Amino acid sequence: MKALNLLIILVIFTGILSCQKDNSPKSTDPTGWFKAGNKPEQYMIGYDEQDPKQGLKSGFIQSTEDTITDYSTFGTMMQFCSEKDFKGKRVKMTGYIKTYGYENTYATMWVRVDDYDKRVTADFDNMMDRPIMSTKPWTQCVIVFDVPESQCTINYGLLLLGNGKAWIDKVSFDTVSISTFKTAYYLDEPLGEVQLPQNIPESPINLDFEE
Numbered sequence: 001m002k003a004l005n006l007l008i009i010l011v012i013f014t015g016i017l018s019c020q021k022d023n024s025p026k027s028t029d030p031t032g033w034f035k036a037g038n039k040p041e042q043y044m045i046g047y048d049e050q051d052p053k054q055g056l057k058s059g060f061i062q063s064t065e066d067t068i069t070d071y072s073t074f075g076t077m078m079q080f081c082s083e084k085d086f087k088g089k090r091v092k093m094t095g096y097i098k099t100y101g102y103e104n105t106y107a108t109m110w111v112r113v114d115d116y117d118k119r120v121t122a123d124f125d126n127m128m129d130r131p132i133m134s135t136k137p138w139t140q141c142v143i144v145f146d147v148p149e150s151q152c153t154i155n156y157g158l159l160l161l162g163n164g165k166a167w168i169d170k171v172s173f174d175t176v177s178i179s180t181f182k183t184a185y186y187l188d189e190p191l192g193e194v195q196l197p198q199n200i201p202e203s204p205i206n207l208d209f210e211e
Contacts, residue, residue: 030059032205033077033157042068043075043160047209053096053138053169059209061158062165076110077168078157082200083113086147086154090178093143093156095171097132101164106131108159109141109168111184116196117150125184126159132166144176145184153200171207 028046029035035045045061052058061077099107108127115122123145132139147154158168205211 030077030206030209031211032201033059033079035061035075036078036157037075037159039073040075042073045075045077048167051098052167052209053098055169055208055210057209058167058169059158060165060167061160063160063163065163068163072161074159074161076157076159078155079204080153080155080197080200081204082202083147083150083152083154084202086173086175088147088149089175090144090146090180090182091154092174092176092180093145093171094174095141095158096138096169097136097141097158097166098138099132099134099136099164099166101134101162101166103134104162105134105164105166106159106161107164107166108132108161109143110157110159111143111145112155112187113145113147113184114153114155114191114194115148115150116152116191118148119191121187121189121191122146122148122152123182123184124187124189127183131161138169143184144180144182146182151196153197156204169209171204173204173207 043061044064047057048060049057095109097107108131110126112124113122125143160166
């Protein structure tokens with residue numbers, strides 16, 4: 001448990017706040033998704049036509065070497081959108097993850113809401129209190145979070161910590177009642193000099209990985 005708590009801290013403060021985007025998209029990258037993380041060069045992303053949760057394809061992230069020994073090393077396949085569809089709402093993100101890996105393989109969905117009016121990271125959940133570990137079949141994952149009335153970006157994706165491979169499919173976003181239990185918590189971490197991205201998509205895209 002102590003080691004898991006350490007991983008949570010590392011991913012939140014070392015990884016998410018200094019998350020680096022890989023600006024060299026490949027033709028095999030899923031439409032609308034890109035690779036990031038604290039060591040994106042040690043991971044690859046793409047489509048997989050074998051055993052999707054639904055449809056013809058799923059998305060995956062995979063370590064490119066099997067000798068990652070720094071357990072804070074992670075990559076993510078992610079995208080972001082504006083708050084337009086969800087302003088002032090409680091939102092449920094649902095997705096399905098399966099994994100192939102080792103005892104130190106952790107895969108999760110994650111959501112981070114950046115509030116550019118208040119200049120803070122607002123709600124955040126990286127599921128590190130309930131990760132998908134080692135080798136597991138398709139497993140439903142849920143994150144419930146709030147979107148403020150402010151100008152925001154909603155960042156989300158699939159995170160792989162350490163070695164192995166993780167797949168994601170059948171992702172959806174739905175507004176839910178304010179009485180729905182919220183899994184995310186208000187991080188209240190300053191955004192610093194980070195500026196609002198240009199040309200922000202208004203809505204999530206290619207959540208079923210069929211495009």
